[in-house]
Amino acid sequence: MSELLEQALLRYDGLPVAERFHVHARAFSAPLLAMTARTPVGAVADIGCGHGLLSALLALEDPGRTVHGVDPDPRKVAWARRALAGQPNVRIEEGTVEQMLARGASGRFDAAVVCDVLYLLPESKWSGFLSTVRGLLKPGGRLLLKEMEGDGSWKHRKALAQEWVMVSLLGRTKASGGMTVKPRAEMSRDLEAAGLTVREVVDLGQGYTTPHVLYVAEHRAS
Incomplete structure (x- = not known):
């Protein structure tokens, strides 16, 4: 385990066993870590x-980042706030990306x-x-x-089955009628x-x- 990941996971030691298990599984x-390494400072x-694990990694990896996490699940937000209460460059908020934009976050972020x-x-x-996510970004x-x-691979089919269990059977993840995944060429076209x-x-x-698959895209000024 990397030192950075170990430091981040330590933040969750005070959570109940079920929540710690979920964070460790994630x-x-x-x-x-690959996402963290490619994320700009700012x-x-x-x-x-x-639960805020990626937020924790981003904040710990470089104190030059200020991280604003948002999630619509009040239960997960409560656990994230509890775990990361001592991390000064992280803020966790309940809500959606649309609500962030409506609250005046347009063009505020160096990265999302x-x-x-x-x-x-x-x-x-x-x-x-x-x-909407694009609207949060600076040019x-x-x-x-x-x-x-x-x-169409076995990994693809396994992942969908696993997510069905998490969403529909266990209720650990909230969905709103999705469970769609796309080939990378199609996903790239959607981003463009x-x-x-x-x-x-x-x-x-x-x-x-x-x-x-990770897509790294840049705000294209109109």
């Missing part, structure tokens, strides 16, 4: 932050990170969601979007259509049983 099933929005959120939304809402600001790839220029598409699935 730590070893998603390439959060003001960062963590959209769909959940979105990790395993888009597939939980109905596909009809993807365009609006991506455009030239970066979006780091991590999703599983819809490539939302006014973002795709700079890099990174395959992060090696060593995992989920086909992780």
Whole structure:
């Protein structure tokens, strides 16, 4: 385990066993360190932050980052706030990206990170969601979007089955009619259509049983 990840996980030692288990499972099933390493220094929005593990990694990796995490699940927000209460460069808020924009966050962020959120939304809402995230970014600001790839592989099928258990059976993750995943070429087109220029598409699935793909895109000024 990396020292950075160990430091972040220590923040969760005071949480109940079930919540600690969820955070540890997240730590070893998603390439959060790879996302952290590619995220610019500055003001960062963590959209769909959940328990706040990625927010913690971003804040600990470089104190030059100020991280604003937002999530619609009040239970996860409460746990994140409790775990990260002593981290001065992290703020966790209950709500949605649309509410952030409505509260005056337009053009405020140097970067936004979105990790395993888009597939939980109905596909009809993807365009609006991506455009709203773009609205949070300064011109030239970066979006780091991590999703599983819809490539038809056994990893793809396994990941969807696993998420069905988490969403429908256990209720550990909130969804609003989504569970859609796309090939990387199609996902890249969606980002471009939302006014973002795709700079890099990174395959992060090696060593995992989920086909992780990271899209690094830049706010394209109108």
